[in-house]
Amino acid sequence: MALSSESVAAWSGIELVERLTGGARNEVVLARRGGRRVVVRQSGRSLPALEWELDLLDHLASHGIGVPRPIVTDDGRRHVDGVHVHEFIDGRQPRDRRDWRRVIDVLTTVHELTTGWPQRPGFASSRQLLSADRGGDVRLDAMPPEAVRAVRTAWQPVLTGPECVVHGDVNAGNVLVDGAHVSLLDWDEARTDVPWFDFASIPEDVAVPMDRQTLVTAGVAWEAATCWIPEPEYAARRLAELSNRSG
Known part of the structure; x- marks a missing residue:
C-alpha cells in the first residue's frame, strides 16, 4: 500500500x-x-x-x-x-574505525539489554532453524536441499552463548553518527538470535568479537536464506558466494 x-x-x-x-x-x-x-x-x-x-x-x-x-x-x-x-534522527553514516567501534559498543549494549528477550512472533533463531524450515523471511522449505545443508553448516560455528535481540541488518545505511552518539535505524529484520550475526558486516579493518571469516560466512548464509523468496537474484548470488567460501 x-x-x-x-x-x-x-x-x-x-x-x-x-x-x-x-x-x-x-x-x-x-x-x-x-x-x-x-x-x-x-x-x-x-x-x-x-x-x-x-x-x-x-x-x-x-x-x-x-x-x-x-x-x-x-x-x-x-x-x-x-x-x-x-x-527524524540527525547524523551521518559511520566513516572510520572510531565510528564503527562505537557501533560495536552500542550493539553489545543492545545485546546485553535484551538477553532472554522473547522471540519475535513468526520468527525463528538460527538455532531453531537447524530443525525448523521457516521463520521471519527465512524459507528453507523453498530452497534446494543442498542449499539448506550449506546454510545450516555455516551457522553451526556461531551458535554459542545466550540469545538476545539482534538488529539483523547492520550496515552503514542503517547507522547514524552524531558526535559520539550512535543511532541504529530500521529494525524491520530484528529477531532474537545469537548476537554474532550483528557483527558480520562490520568493515574488515575493525576488530570483531569472533573470527571474522566465521562471522562473514554465517552472515552470507543468513542473507541467502532470508532473501530467497523476496530477493531471489540477490539470494542466488549470496548462495554462490557461500559455496565459494566453503569450498
Missing part, C-alpha cells in the same frame, strides 16, 4: 514530503509536522511482529540507545494498520 495523506490522517498536521531510500521492503517517507521533520513508515510485518518491534524500541530508548522513537496518533495509538511515525 502506497503511503498517502489518508494513511497518516490519525496524526494531525503531517505533510508527506518525499520517499526515503533504504526501505527495500517497506515504504519509508520523509514528512513534516509543525515545522519538524518526521519519518513515516509502512510495515509489512504482522501486527504482533510490529508490536514486538515497537516494544523493543521503547525498551532500548528508555536505556539511552539511539533508535527511532515512535510518535503516537492523536488518540494515543503507536500505529494504524502497520503505518507508524517516528522522530
Whole structure:
C-alpha cells in the first residue's frame, strides 16, 4: 500500500514530503509536522511482529540507545494498520574505525539489554532453524536441499552463548553518527538470535568479537536464506558466494 495523506490522517498536521531510500521492503517517507521533520513508515510485518518491534524500541530508548522513537496518533495509538511515525534522527553514516567501534559498543549494549528477550512472533533463531524450515523471511522449505545443508553448516560455528535481540541488518545505511552518539535505524529484520550475526558486516579493518571469516560466512548464509523468496537474484548470488567460501 502506497503511503498517502489518508494513511497518516490519525496524526494531525503531517505533510508527506518525499520517499526515503533504504526501505527495500517497506515504504519509508520523509514528512513534516509543525515545522519538524518526521519519518513515516509502512510495515509489512504482522501486527504482533510490529508490536514486538515497537516494544523493543521503547525498551532500548528508555536505556539511552539511539533508535527511532515512535510518535503516537492523536488518540494515543503507536500505529494504524502497520503505518507508524517516528522522530527524524540527525547524523551521518559511520566513516572510520572510531565510528564503527562505537557501533560495536552500542550493539553489545543492545545485546546485553535484551538477553532472554522473547522471540519475535513468526520468527525463528538460527538455532531453531537447524530443525525448523521457516521463520521471519527465512524459507528453507523453498530452497534446494543442498542449499539448506550449506546454510545450516555455516551457522553451526556461531551458535554459542545466550540469545538476545539482534538488529539483523547492520550496515552503514542503517547507522547514524552524531558526535559520539550512535543511532541504529530500521529494525524491520530484528529477531532474537545469537548476537554474532550483528557483527558480520562490520568493515574488515575493525576488530570483531569472533573470527571474522566465521562471522562473514554465517552472515552470507543468513542473507541467502532470508532473501530467497523476496530477493531471489540477490539470494542466488549470496548462495554462490557461500559455496565459494566453503569450498
